[in-house]
Amino acid sequence: MTFAQKEARKSQMIRKCFYLLLIPLTFTILSGCDTLFHRNITEGMIEFEISYPETAAGDLMAGLLPREMILKFKNDKTIGELSAGMGVFKTALIADPETRMVHQLLKIMSKKYVLELDSNEIRDLYGELPVMKVHFTDETREIAGYKCHKAIVTFKNNIKEEFSIFYTNDIGIKDSNWCTPFNEISGVLLEYHVRKYNYDMKLTAIKVSRAEVDDVDFSVPADYEQISQDEMDKIFEGFKEI
Secondary structure (H helix, E strand, O other): OOHHHHHHHHHHHHHHHHHHHHHHHHHHHHHHHHHHOOOOOOEEEEEEEEEOOOOOOOOOOHHHOOOEEEEEEEOOEEEEEEEEOOOOEEEEEEEEOOOOEEEEEEEEOOEEEEEEEEHHHHHHHHHOOOOEEEEEEEEEEEEOOEEEEEEEEEEHHHOOOOEEEEEEOOOOOOOOOOOOOOOOOOOEEEEEEEEEOOEEEEEEEEEEEEOOOOHHHHOOOOOOEEOOHHHHHHHHHHHHOO
16 A cells, blocks of 8 residues: 555545544534523423422312413413313413403313403502512522522511522513513513412423414404403302312
């Protein structure tokens, strides 16, 4: 074998080694990009698991309570969907920051109801809640692959036990908390507490997905009967008496 042939073979081997090293590096970069491309997404879904920290043992309703929520978002609109009892009970909350309107949908068997609230009515509902204060901290934690900042919620006169909230600035939903008691938090909540109808719900995000969301998801179906806040409350309170 001539000197030129040896050099050509050596060069060929170097190229092969380079390609073999490049392949796993490429896969590593691409897999990392999947996470990077989820930053600041403006359309998709967030899956939450729901727990009930204060639910007493033996509570007959415990087995019927929702265990997950799917939050869909697009163009800053959101809809949070929950179901329980093998789909017999379904409820959803549609929030539109542009119109400042919220619609709560409720489906029980074949009965379908909707409660419509404007920003003033939402503010009045908050007035019935214990006075709370949000304290921002420097602490962070990763939830569902996102860096989240911690805030602590306390209550006036310590009427309720304080709890923590975690939110991220890396999901592209503007003013996502305008219709919640935590409206002073600008980021998207990935772990928080909600108390409704005597149940304390803790929601923790487990997955954030980029996905196409149909505009119709943010519309109220025509076959839903509009009811008042009192009527909606009575329906939910009725479950407590079962």
